[in-house]
Amino acid sequence: MDLEDIYENVENDDIKDITGPQTQNHSQDGGKDGKCRGRRCLVLMTVCLGLICVLLLVFITLQHITITAERDLLKSYKNTVEEFNHTIISLQDNYTDLRSEKDQLKNKFSSLSQKKLELETELRKLYELGKDRFFISSELKSWSESRQYCRDRGADLVIINTKEKQQFISSLVKERVWIGLSDIETEGIMKWVDNSPLKQG
Known part of the structure; x- marks a missing residue:
């Protein structure tokens, strides 16, 4: 169905x-x-x-x-x-x-301080020497003429009795000059113009 x-x-x-x-x-x-x-x-x-x-x-x-x-x-x-x-x-x-540069500068400063002290000492010595008056003539004369020239002016040729004085005078002059040392009285025996003997060469 x-x-x-x-x-x-x-x-x-x-x-x-x-x-x-x-x-x-x-x-x-x-x-x-x-x-x-x-x-x-x-x-x-x-x-x-x-x-x-x-x-x-x-x-x-x-x-x-x-x-x-x-x-x-x-x-x-x-x-x-x-x-x-x-x-x-x-x-x-x-x-x-x-730091390295600082150390170097420190060393240089110490060295310069030491040199300063040395120069101050040298200056004091030169000052003491400078109390003496020195005259250097430009005229050419013999030793005797030079001594007479000094005596005419109330002075004499220089007497060098210390190392400092020698260095001071050497620093003043550039050429040869006469100093107050000779063997005029006795040949071979060097004496200063004040009759003191030469102790060092």
């Missing part, structure tokens, strides 16, 4: 009209609904997967940007650290050089 025959045998036309087609439509709608739900789920799953892929792509891109930025920052820090290290090494070298 066909489904149509069953429906024809039913007496109540209203029931037939109401229930027959509804049952058939209901089963057809149920299949359509299942198909629609399946399609909707598939579309929804595809959209969700697409969104997840987009989010993953954004996340990966952000991670790449962040890693690149961190790598650049790390490079910058490394360069800065290297520059600081070079600066520190340079400053240490400069410090060592300055």
Whole structure:
């Protein structure tokens, strides 16, 4: 028996009209609904997967940007650290050089201080010697004429009885000059003009 025959045998036309087609439509709608739900789920799953892929792509891109930025920052820090290290090494070298220079200057200062003391002592000695007045004539004369020239002016030829006095007189004259030493009285015995003997050559 066909489904149509069953429906024809039913007496109540209203029931037939109401229930027959509804049952058939209901089963057809149920299949359509299942198909629609399946399609909707598939579309929804595809959209969700697409969104997840987009989010993953954004996340990966952000991670790449962040890693690149961190790598650049790390490079910058490394360069800065290297520059600081070079600066520190340079400053240490400069410090060592300055300490060495300071020590050299200290030694030079000590040496100059010592020379200053020596020069002050020498100056005092020369000052004492300078109390005697010396006259150096530019005229060419013999020893006797030179002595007479000095005596006419209330002086005499110079007597050199200390090393300091000899150095002082040597610093004053550049050419040969007469001094108050001779062997006029006794040949071979040198005496000063004040008759004191020559103690050192």
